[in-house]
Every structure is written in C-alpha cells, then in structure tokens.
Amino acid sequence: MSEVRRARADRGSKSGKRKSGRGAAKSASAPQHRASRWLAAQMRAVRYGTVNLLRLAGFAFVGLVIAALGLTLALGRFDDFQAYAYNAFDQRLADAGMAPRIVDLVGAEHVDAQTIAFAIDADPGRSLMAIDPHAARANVEALGWVETASVSRLWPDRVSVVVTEREPFALWQLDGAFRVIDRSGVVIEPAQAVDYADLPRVVGEGAAEHASAILSLVARQPEIAALTTHAVRVGERRWNLRLEAGGDILLPEDDPASALATIAALHEDRGVLHLDAAAFDIRTDGRLVIRAWPDRAEAARGEREA
Helix, strand or coil, X not given: CHHHHHHHHHHHHHHHHHHHHHHHHHHHHHHHHHHHHHHHHHHHHHHHHHHHHHHHHHHHHHHHHHHHHHHXXXXXXXXXXXXXXXXXXXXXXXXXXXXXXXXXXXXXXXXCHHHHHHHCCCCCCCCHHXXXXXXXXXXXXXXXXXXXXXXXXXXXXXXXXXXXXXXXXXXXXXXXEEEEECCCCCEEEEECHHHHCCCCEEECCCCCCCHHHHHHHHHCCHHHHHHEEEEEEECCCEEEEEECCCCEEECCCCCHHHHHHHHHHHHHHHCHHHCCCCEEEEEECCEEEEECCHHHHHHHHHHHHC
16 A cells, blocks of 8 residues: 555655656746747847837928928019929039930031030030930021921930921022022021022012922923023012013013913014013013113114204
8 A cells, every 4th residue: 555655755746846847947948938029029129119219300300391492482482492303403413414415416418416406405414314305406407407306305315306408499688688598588607609500590678488489380382581680679579580681581470480471482482572572561460562772762762863
C-alpha cells in the first residue's frame, strides 16, 4: 500500500514540477510582451505626431500662399507674380536642356532659317514652352514670301517649320517703286524691274488687287498680249493697256472682256493696232475711236494748211 502511495506521491511531485516550469515560462514572457506593446504604442504615437505635424505644416503653407496671393491681389501685382513664376519655370526648363536649339525648315527657297528663327522667337536662352505655335505661325505667315506655314514644337529641343511660299505673279509699279506681287495682289517684296523682267507689269493705285483679272483677260488675246507692255489702272475703276509703240488701249469699266475681243478682231482684220496713234478708245458701245498724237496732229494740220 505504501509503495502505491509513494508512486502516487511521485507522480504528483513530477506534475508539480511541470506546472511550476510552465508558470515560470509565463512569468518570463509577460515582461517581453508588455515591452513590445509599449514600443508599438510609442511608434504609433510618433507616427501620429508626424502626420499631424505634416498636416499642420501643409495647412500653414497653404495659408501662407493664400495670404501672399491675397496681398498680391490687394496690391494689384498679380500679373507681376504670375510673370515671375512663369519665367522661373521657363528658366528651369531651359537649364534642363529643353530649349529651341534646332529649327527644321521645310519648303523655303527665298526665306532663310535665320529669318524664320527670328520670326518664331527661337531663343536658346528660353525654353521650348516659350514658343507659342499659333503666334509663331502668324509671325511666319506675315513674311512676304510665305503664304502658309505650320509650326510644331518637337521636345526636347527642336522646332519644325513647314512653309508654302508665294508664287511671283506680276510686277506692281506705284510712285516709281516696284514690288513683286502674287496672284491675289499680296506684296511679296520690293524689287528691281530688271530682276523680274519676265513678269507682266501693272501700274497705279489699286492695280495690285485687280491685276489677276486684267492680265487673265489680256492673256486670252495673244496678239494684243504680244503688243502690250503693261496695264495701267485709271481712277481705280478701269484699265488702259500700254502698247509697245507708246499708245494706249482705253478699256471700259464695264465688260472689258467684250471690248478686248472687239479690238482683237479689228486688229486681226485690219491691223489697227499698228497705226501710229496715241489712243485706241473702245470705251463706248464697242466702237473704236482712234486718236492721233496731239503734236503730230498739229504738224499734219499745218502741212495741210500750207
């Protein structure tokens, strides 16, 4: 019986030892757990504090910006502030290499790249953003030789300019000066007559705007065209055609095409334009009136009287 009890006592003793071991483990881990929870709490506090500090700083910055803008508006200097901010940003881009260093020019024969670069304000000291494609296109199209243009920014440092040039159509003479014009009458550039001797010539106020119409009519009558040196605008209403012999064909304001056809037929039939006359007046109802040179008529009259 005693052995049996001892055996029970021994088992109880071993069990007590195991229990005391787990208790010791629990008691050892408790401080570590409390320490980790304290550390986590401290980290959360720091994180929350940092977030709140950043929020406060952000609010303060926004408040300062709003206050600065309000003061700027109150002083009427907002445009200056905006210009300063834009120029600062523009300079940053230029310093980063985003500046117009290359201008690609296509379609130009009479306009050089330097003129185009000046027209679009391609300043290497400013950024590519400073070039407004719409304004640049308008400036390029304001050049006499350019009819149409397109301007594109090619980041980071190129500008593409494609132009269509005007075709010289006639030489316009006004007050002794000559100008090359296109078919629509737009002045391309001042010129010397000898440099454009192959172009037809129109003379007088308002002649440029109506040059295409009269020159087209003359071209339909090859024999008259061959005898004509230039067309003179009279009173900004009608035309005279100056002939190689020095005389003029006086055309009517209304229906000059029919008048030209009539005098062309008369010349083909009778060679009237070969007569030494000051004027071939066909302004009235298609009837041709030939007027002699005043001095020659006077001399002829004197001869008859003698």
